[in-house]
Amino acid sequence: MRTISVTQDVPANALALSPDNLQVVIAGRHVFKIYAIEDDDFVEKANLRTGKHLNLNFSCNDVVWNPIEESVLATASTNGAVVTWNLNKASRSKMDCVFNDHSRTVHKVSFHPCEPHLLISGSHDGFMKLFDLRRREATQTYTSNAESVRDVQFNPHHSVNFCAVSENGNVQLWDMRRSDRVEKQFTAHGGPIFALDWHPEVKTWIATAGRDKTIKVWDLNDNPTVCNTIQTIASVGRVKWRPNTKFHIASSALLCDCSINVWDIRRPYIPLAAFNEHKNLTTGICWRADPNSLLSVGKDCTLIHHSFQDAIRPMEDVNPAALGISNYGNISTAARIKEDSEPTGSLAKLSVFRKPANYNDHNGQVLSSVQMITCKEDGPVSSHHLVQSAKQYLLTGRSLPEICEHNSAVAKKLNRHQVALTWQMLHMLYMGVGGGSDHLPGLQGSSRDDPAIQPDTSLENEQRSSRHFSGGDAGGDTSGGGFSAEEAETETDDTDNHDLKLTNIASGMTINQDFFFGDGEINQIPFDYDNLNNMDTSQDWTLPNEAFEPRHDILHRSAIPPQEFSSKCSPREIQDTGCVSGYVMETPSLLSEVRGTGMPVWESSDLVVEMLYSYANRGDVQMSVTCIIVLGDKLKDLLDPDQVEHWFLSYIDLLQRFQLWNVANQVIQLAVWMCISNVLSVSWNSAWTLCMVSGVLPRWPPSTYDAVGGQQQSLSSRMWSLM
Structure with a gap:
């Protein structure tokens, strides 16, 4: 039989x-129909959603x-009702009986495999009800002690038992004759369980699936144990064992994945087969008695009959060799071991010795050889760098220059010189600017509180020790930033003999020495002051204008800044009078203070953004996330929100893999605060995604909820409303 489908106007749930x-x-919600399954098509037989009411x-x-x-x-x-329908009723409406015993939505119903009048239900109110259709009432009530019962099924091998799975991840085994206590209970998953299915052949096997993206096969003997675990890429909403095959099971995802996968539980990493006909999520699956026929419905409003021969085979496309790298930098390789019994030479040409692979019945394990290569810690992949950097990096609580200096020192200590240089460049680019995350409440600090961070005085000492004066290496004016009095006393005898200071040179008062340029020994040139008037006056001793400006008398400097008096007097008045509002203008002179010219503003944000993407592309997502947190709103609206969210989630996952829970919690809180404060251009939902993925709920003050949601509400209710 080939694959066929029929399209509805609205999606179906089951x-x-x-x-x-x-x-x-x-x-x-808006469809209730019965179809006959033909060889080439579906034929509608009845529409049960009819009537006036x-x-x-x-x-x-x-x-x-x-x-x-x-x-x-x-x-x-x-609405919490359990409804039975009788197709043999003569009236147009086939509704037979309505049971309103549940107070909330009913998730599952199941008929007894031997007694047609017994029906059991599981509801969001946490109760299970056993209905007797003959008496038209609920005869038993079972309490799960959980918020919701997601699935319930009778045991097909022991008719008095049934199994239920709950929102809290527990599996309960009940004897329907005893409603006062549960026979057996155990925790199967780390989150809600959405589906279960009894194995049709092995009486003690049961499969469960849930939000933790796993399908688990349990052996329910004396002590329930896990036989097999299948890891999927999304939360699992439905599971069904494949008929007449012991180790095959089908599943459909609750989110993200639209495919229906058929797994061999002994090879849990790659599906044996996959059906990709649905264009939206699959909501219900069911095997016919034939293991090659599968029916499904989905949110794409289609009912599909799948033929197993039309399924794609992911296992056929898998490379027989594999390569893996662990979190600690170890490299492992795996390759399939060839069978020695395979015929070679002329015998290989005979088809009698060849057995084609039958992937429909593929159920054997494959032997492989595994090799592991241990990398040194100082190699290209080093967990030591990531762990130590995460432990020692500063993210907040200090000014931006202090954080950059500290992080640069940490990177240099770990021999990560390029990273250290990057932090130094950020320090220079944002010199004197406050830290980007200092505004986060409850996270401020002082640089004096941490003895590990001391002010760097190396630059000041270097400037103090390097003194260059015209005319020699003698001490300068103590008022002009030269030697102090104590330092002048410790100078050598040469300094005492050549007492040449800048102030003496400027005023023309030199002692037995002329002005000179250059290094090396000082050769004194005698100057004849007595015959100064007898010099040849015809010679022009005027210095060129481009060399020096004429010297003027030094007046008292004005205490008023130029921008203050420039608005009071016109330039003409300043030029004529030389004073403004009682202040004396200082005439330009050679000894006027040399002011540094203002450098043009250089916008370096684009370069920093390019640097972040470069580190992320090379696998150092730690550097990208740390820089974003430290720089804060300086990169606002310059980064792709989806990319930033991916970086944060990846870094948090790495921190949790290395069990750096405190650092991960700090990164989460800082990221969420940056989202709330509109520092990061990511959505409020992204902030909650960080919390939900990591399992950490930060403690925020009540005012936070007013800023975000407009009203105060609990964290759990806000999280569930966004899921």
């Missing part, structure tokens, strides 16, 4: 097969067909 496997019923009793979460009486159906409604 489907069920008739006992003879010739008809299928689909149900949803359509209400929420027709809005279905689940549907099940009675395994003995072919005319009886049951549905679980979103």
Whole structure:
């Protein structure tokens, strides 16, 4: 039989097969139909959503067909009702009985495999109800002690037992004759369990699936144990064992993945087969008695009959050799071991010795050889660098220059010289600017509180020790930034003999020495002051204008800045009078203070952003995330929000892999605060994604909720509303 499909106007939530496997019923919030399964098409047989009074009793979460009486159906409604339907009723409406015993949405219903009048349900109110269709009432109530019961099924091998899975990750085994206590209970998953299925052949096997992206096979003997675990890429919403095959099971995802995967539980990493016909999430799956026929419905409004021969085979495309790198830098390789019994030479040409691979029945394990190469810690991949940097880096609480200097020292100590140079460049680019994350509440600090961070005086000492004066290496004026009085006393005898100071040179008062340039020994040139008037006056002793400006008398300097008096007097008045509002203008002179010219503003943000992307592309997501936190709003609106969110989630995952829980929590809190403060251009949902993925809920003051949501509400309710 080939793959066929039919499209509806609205999506369906569940489907069920008739006992003879010739008809299928689909149900949803706005659809409730029965189709006959033909060789080439689906033929609609009945539309049960008819009548004048359509209400929420027709809005279905689940549907099940009675395994003995072919005319009886049951549905679980979103309003908490359990409804039975009789197809043999003569009236247009086939609704038979409505049970309103649950107070919240009913998730699952299941008929007893041997007693057609017994029906059990599981609801979001945490209770399970056993209904007797003959008495038209609920005869037993079972309490799960959980917020919600997600799935419930009778044991097909022991008719008095049933199993239920709950929102808290527990599996409960009940004897339906005893409602006062549970027979067996154990925790199966780290989060809510959404589906279960009894194995049709092995009486003690049960499969469970949940939000933790795993499918687990349990052996329910004396002590329940996990036989196999399948890791999927998304939360699992449905699981069904494949008929007539012991180790095969089908699953569909609750989020992200639209495919239906068929797994061999002994090879849990790659699906044996996959059906990709659905364009949206699959909401229900069901095997016919034939292991090669699978039916499914999805949110893309289609009902599909899948033929196993049309499925894609991911296992066929897998490379037989594999390479893996651990968190600690170890490299492992795996390759398939060739069978020695394979014929070679002329015998290989005979087809009798060749057995083609049958992937439909592929259930054997493959032997492989594994080799591991241990990398040194100082190699290209080093966990030591990441762990030590995460422990020692500063993210907040200090000014930006202090943080950059500290982090640069940490990187230099770890021999990460390029990273250290990057922090120094950030220090120079944002010199004197406050830290980007100092505004985060509750995270401020003082540089004096941490003895590990001391002010760097090396530059000041270097400037103090390097003194260059015209006319020699004698001490300068103590008022002009030269030697102090104590330093002048410790100078050599040469300094005492050549007492040449800048002030003496400027005023023309030299002692037995002329002005000179250059290094080396000082040769005194005698100057004849007595015959000064007898010099040849015809010679022009005027210095060129481009060499020096004429010397002027030094007046008292004005205490008022130029920008203050420039608005009071016109330039003409300043030029004529030389004074403004009683202040004396200082005439330009050779000894006027040399002021540094203002450098043009250089916008370096684009270069910093390029640097962040470069580090991330090379695998150093730690550097990218740390720089974003430290720089704060200086990179606002310059980074791709999706990329930033990916960097943060990747770095948090790395920190948790190395069990750096405190550092991970700090990064999460800083990231969330930056989202709230609109420092990062990412959404509020992204902030909650960081919390939910990591499992950390930061403690925020009540004012935070006013800034974000407009009202104060609990963290848990806000998180669930965003899921």
